[in-house]
Amino acid sequence: MTDFWLAAGLLLLVAASFVLLPALRGVGARREQDRTALNVTLYEERVGALREQQEAGILTAEQFSQGEAEAARELLADAENSEQNGVAGRSYGRWALLVSAFAIPVLAMALYWQWGAYDALQLARENQSAPPHSMEEITARLERSVKAQPDSAENWYFLGRSYMAMDRPADAAKAFAEAVRIAGRETELLAQWAQAQYFAGKVFSPEVRALTDEVLQKDPQEVTTLGLLGIAAFEEQRYADAIGFWQRLIDALPPQDPTAEAIAGGIARARERMAEAGETAPEVAKQPVSAGPEVTVQVSLHPSLRDKVAASDSVFVFAKANNGMPMPLAVKRLSVADLPAQVSLSDADAMMPQLKLSGFAEIIVQARISRSGDVKEGQWQGEVAPFSPSKAPVAVTIDRAL
Known part of the structure; x- marks a missing residue:
């Protein structure tokens, strides 16, 4: 973090210099010189007016002398007052500027420490330089992440998953509750919250029942909830x-x-237990799984990029939840040679069973070109603004560089 503090210190010095320069250049002294020159000019004008009155016979020589002497006394009195006020003013002004110059950096640091993102920046640097090597270390960093970014549903979600992996379901339930508060009542979050609450008390409470009912109403095939209800x-x-x-x-x-x-x-x-009790286990017919809503995407390449890509370059079309979660919900892979193309995304294309298109109210569709074939190393991309999975077909044009 040395580079950060050096940059911050340099910016604070620049800000303080704008306050210090007037004091160092003696702006107050120049103002006093200008005032003294004005008093002298006024004195000369007054003496000139008295001389004109004497020449016109309005004033006698004695009256002229008295008026000239009075003007001289007033000039001296103004000069003395100006000098005293100037010294005091310059002293006070300089001290005020110096205090301001030191107060600005202190105030800036205090405000940044209160509302800045230093903790998040420090944690990001730490994750890049020294990745965690144990579940305990991962959990500790996630705990720091939610303190640095308390409004990140993604951080709370992964913290809850980490707590579950460490057999801390009560803490996991609190983390998932925060994720739901921030991101809304998404099926995946509600399912994880219900599961954590159940394992925290080993009781299928009314709260857990309400959560599982809500999830199954939105997605009857939500795997976390079905597994929990079976347990x-x-x-x-x-x-x-x-x-x-x-x-x-x-x-x-x-x-x-x-x-x-x-x-x-x-x-x-379960069948063995039923047989031991003299009961006949039910024969459950295998039900076809609905693919859920299907999103049709028309993918095209902007004409300005045709000379910059190769026909063999990979094209990834994927949908993401509009709640900050980085992992795609569904993905299809094409090549530049296939463009323009029409692609359909549904729950059948889900990368994880727990994360499906049908579980989210709004999604974002992106299309990305990657020369290496790695979606994380894309060169060009297009995106569609957030929309409901039930919306009519959408079109995405790959038109900007990453």
Whole structure:
């Protein structure tokens, strides 16, 4: 952070110089000189007027002498007062300027310390220079992040996930509550909040029930909520309900998802418990999973970029939530040779089962060209302003450099 403080100190010195220069140049002294010159001019004009009156016979020689002497006395009196006031004024003025020159940097630092982003800047530098190597270190940095940026829903979300990984569900519930307060009642946030509340007390409370009901009304295939409802039902020995929720969860997962095997093991254990109790396990038919809303995107390349790209360059079309979360919700990959092209994005293209287009009220669609084939190393991009996933087809033109 040395470079930051050097830059800040230089700017403060420049600001202070604007206050100090008038004092160093003696502006007050020049003003007093100008006033003395004016008094002398007025004296000469007054003596000249007395002489004209004497020549016209209005004043006698004795009256002229008295008037001239009085004008001289007044000139001397004004000079003495000016000198005394000037010394006092210059002294006071210089001290005021000097105090201001030192007060400006102090006040600026105090205001920046109160409302600036020094903590966030320091944390960003630390993350770049020394990435965390343990969950404890990650959590500690996220805790610092939410203190530095308390209105970042993304920071609160990842802090909650970190607390869950460290088996601190009560703290995670508070973090997810903050994320919901900032970002709104998105299904993923509500699902994580309900899960944290349940594991904090191992009780399926009315609050947890209300959250899970709200999530399933918005997204009947939300995987976190289905998994939680299955766990709660299993713990309460409602094995048939647990099998139903977990089977729905398996149906909602993408093919070859590694968690499906563990969930199938839970279904098998629930069936064993029902068999031990003399009950018949239900046969759950596999339900087709809805792809949810489908967003049609017309992607094109601005004519000014045609000579700057190659036909083999990769084109990524992806949708992101309009709440600050950086990870894409759905992605399709093309090449420049395919443009212009029409692309459809839906829940079936989700990168993570927990994050789907249907779970967000507003999304942003971006199209990015990458020579290396890495979406993080793009060279040109186009973007569509936030809109609802249910909106009519949208068009995005790749027209600006990254």
